[in-house]
Amino acid sequence: MNETEHAKARPRWGMVIDLDRCDACQGCTTACQTENNIPPPTPQSAAQDRSIRWMELLPNVEGEYPRVKLRLIPRPCMHCDKPPCIKVCPVGATAIGAEGIIAQVYARCIGCRYCTTACPYTARYFNWYPPRWPEQLSQSLNPDVSVRPRGVVEKCSFCHHRLQKARDKAAAEKRELRPGEYLPACVEACPTKAMFFGDLDDPRSEVAQLARSPRSFRLLEDLGTEPKVFYLREGE
Amino acid sequence: MAFDYLRGVRSLIPLWAILAGCGSEVHQPVGYNHDVHVNKLQIGCDNCHAGSMTGQVAGLPTVSDCADCHAEANGTSDEEKKVVEAVKANRPLVWQRLYSIPSHVFFTHRRHVQSGGIACERCHGLMKNQKRPPPAPLVALTMTDCINCHRERGVSTDCTTCHR
Numbered sequence: 205m206n207e208t209e210h211a212k213a214r215p216r217w218g219m220v221i222d223l224d225r226c227d228a229c230q231g232c233t234t235a236c237q238t239e240n241n242i243p244p245p246t247p248q249s250a251a252q253d254r255s256i257r258w259m260e261l262l263p264n265v266e267g268e269y270p271r272v273k274l275r276l277i278p279r280p281c282m283h284c285d286k287p288p289c290i291k292v293c294p295v296g297a298t299a300i301g302a303e304g305i306i307a308q309v310y311a312r313c314i315g316c317r318y319c320t321t322a323c324p325y326t327a328r329y330f331n332w333y334p335p336r337w338p339e340q341l342s343q344s345l346n347p348d349v350s351v352r353p354r355g356v357v358e359k360c361s362f363c364h365h366r367l368q369k370a371r372d373k374a375a376a377e378k379r380e381l382r383p384g385e386y387l388p389a390c391v392e393a394c395p396t397k398a399m400f401f402g403d404l405d406d407p408r409s410e411v412a413q414l415a416r417s418p419r420s421f422r423l424l425e426d427l428g429t430e431p432k433v434f435y436l437r438e439g440e
Numbered sequence: 441m442a443f444d445y446l447r448g449v450r451s452l453i454p455l456w457a458i459l460a461g462c463g464s465e466v467h468q469p470v471g472y473n474h475d476v477h478v479n480k481l482q483i484g485c486d487n488c489h490a491g492s493m494t495g496q497v498a499g500l501p502t503v504s505d506c507a508d509c510h511a512e513a514n515g516t517s518d519e520e521k522k523v524v525e526a527v528k529a530n531r532p533l534v535w536q537r538l539y540s541i542p543s544h545v546f547f548t549h550r551r552h553v554q555s556g557g558i559a560c561e562r563c564h565g566l567m568k569n570q571k572r573p574p575p576a577p578l579v580a581l582t583m584t585d586c587i588n589c590h591r592e593r594g595v596s597t598d599c600t601t602c603h604r
Contacts, residue, residue, distance in 0.1 A: 301598030309603050311544055350544035350604055365546065365604040372496060372548045375555045 215403035216304045217362055218432035219391065220414040221278055224439060225398035228276035233259045235393030236280075239363060241345045241352075243335045256329040258360035259390050278399075280390065281306060281327040281360035282423065282431030289319035289328065297357075304404075304432055305364050313356040320357055324424050325431075328359045362401075363388035383409060404432060466536045468573040470526075471519035478568040485560060485568075492560070496548040500535040503527055539564065539577050546604050556593070 236259040237244065245255035261276040283306050290298050290306070297312035298319055320328040334354040337345070345351065348365040352358045370386040383402055391399040402411040411434075414420065419436040477483045485492055488505055492498035503526050510523045526533055541547055552558045560567065563585075565578030583602075590597050 299599050301600045302596060303598070303600075305598075305600050307599035307603060309544075309599050311542070311603070347543075348546075348604065350542075361600070361604075364600045368546045368548075368601070368604065369496075372551055376494065376550050378555075 214303050216405040216432070217283070217367075217386075218304070218402070218404035218411050218415065218434065219280065219362070219388070220400040220411050220420070220434045220436065222398045222400075222414075222436040223275070223277065224419075224436060225396045226276075226278060226394075227396055227398075228261055228278075229395060230261060231393050231395050232278055232390035232399065233257060233261065235389040236360070239346055239349070239389035240361070241335070241349050243333075243337055244341075246333075246336075249333065252332070254330075254332045256331070256358065258327075258329075258358070260327075277423075277435070278390070279325060279327065279423070280388075280433060281362070282325050282429065282433045283362060285430035285432060286428060288322040288324065288427075288429060292318040292322045294318065305362050305367075306359075307364075308357065308359055308361065310350065310352050310356045310358065315355040315357065317357060323359075324427055324429065328357050330357050331355060363390075465575040466538055466573070467575070468536055469533050470522045471572050473519070473572065474568050474570040476571075492549050493553050494550050496550065498549050500537075501533075503530065503533050506533075538574065539581065541581070544604060545602050547602070 236242065237257075240258060242256050242258060249255040259278060259280045262279045264275040264277055266273045266275060283304055285300075285304060287298075287300055287306055290300060294316060295312055295314055297309050297314070299307050299309075301307055315330065317330050320326075320330055331352050331354045335351050336342075348369065366388065367386045370381055374381045374385070383406075387401050391401045400411050400414055402409040404412050404415060406412055414436060415434040417436065419439040420434045421437060422431045422434055425431075477488075478485070486494075488501035489498040503523075506523055507527045510520065510527050513520055513524050523533070525531070552563075553560070563579060563581055567574075567578065570578075586602065587597055589595075590601075595601075
């Protein structure tokens with residue numbers, strides 16, 4: 205199999221978040237936090253604005269007092285097709301894969317934080333502290349996700365460890381990966397079903413269709429980063 | 441490009457150098473003999489490493505895997521006596537890990553052994569001929585080995601394929 209054939213057969217993973225259905229409950233943030241062994245914020249980290257949130261609710265204020273409207277927009281890593289973070293990494297610790305997922309290899313990261321600065325979505329976080337959990341929680345870490353040491357940058361991975369396991373299972377059962385078999389934890393947890401995930405290159409997939417809807421937009425689209433996270437604005 | 445850079449850096453510090461540097465020899469509770477069990481008695485690997493063909497993790501045997509044959513001594517070896525004692529007392533034999541990769545790497549046996557058709561020897565050397573537990577891995581498996589074979593076989597070399 206040559207490189208191009210291989211690349212063609214592979215999906216391009218993307219996410220759609222319907223802001224009309226999202227009620228900002230933060231279920232996604234919590235699910236992400238437990239799934240990915242993200243240490244909970246501490247008073248210190250909160251005071252210094254150094255808490256880690258791979259999935260964050262960005263506040264967006266519309267209108268002027270007294271007619272203000274606060275909208276909270278869930279923000280994972282955008283897994284840009286043209287990622288600015290990769291260009292600035294001096295050691296190749298972050299890279300885009302054939303399926304469009306932006307990898308962060310902690311073992312390679314030297315903690316220079318160029319990427320956190322380059323990312324226009326502020327999706328990247330530096331580990332300012334050694335990871336710590338309250339006693340009860342430290343026994344229930346997810347073994348499929350490694351714990352990041354102090355001094356490296358981390359970010360949303362689209363829960364690609366779930367893809368690793370789903371692929372392994374599919375191969376053992378001698379079949380292709382089924383649509384919906386690989387979902388990030390946030391999408392799975394969303395109680396209002398506001399999040400969708402799948403192959404953007406498969407025209408029949410739900411995400412591909414939603415991404416093409418007139419309600420669809422992407423954050424800071426004019427920067428040309430080509431994010432693979434699409435939002436649906438309020439619609440009819 | 442990242443790969444070429446990495447290969448340059450990584451080849452300076454191969455895993456065996458690190459292992460040798462630490463001088464961390466593995467000591468097993470019993471002088472187990474692969475040669476006798478595999479070559480003479482023809483016991484399949486998956487009898488003792490239950491997940492090596494169908495699971496993600498190969499696993500190491502528990503004392504109950506030895507109980508069928510070692511409730512009484514078959515021979516005169518002192519090492520076997522230890523096993524018989526453990527079986528009688530139902531005392532666990534705590535095997536030390538020989539091969540292990542860091543927690544930030546995902547590896548799955550069934551994918552390589554089953555769908556990949558790769559022999560155990562390719563990654564573990566001639567374990568089946570060992571008369572005593574080896575004190576160090578027979579093959580130093582590094583990322584370069586994983587990548588080289590993946591390239592040869594047209595398997596993905598994206599960082600996210602292995603790292604997590």
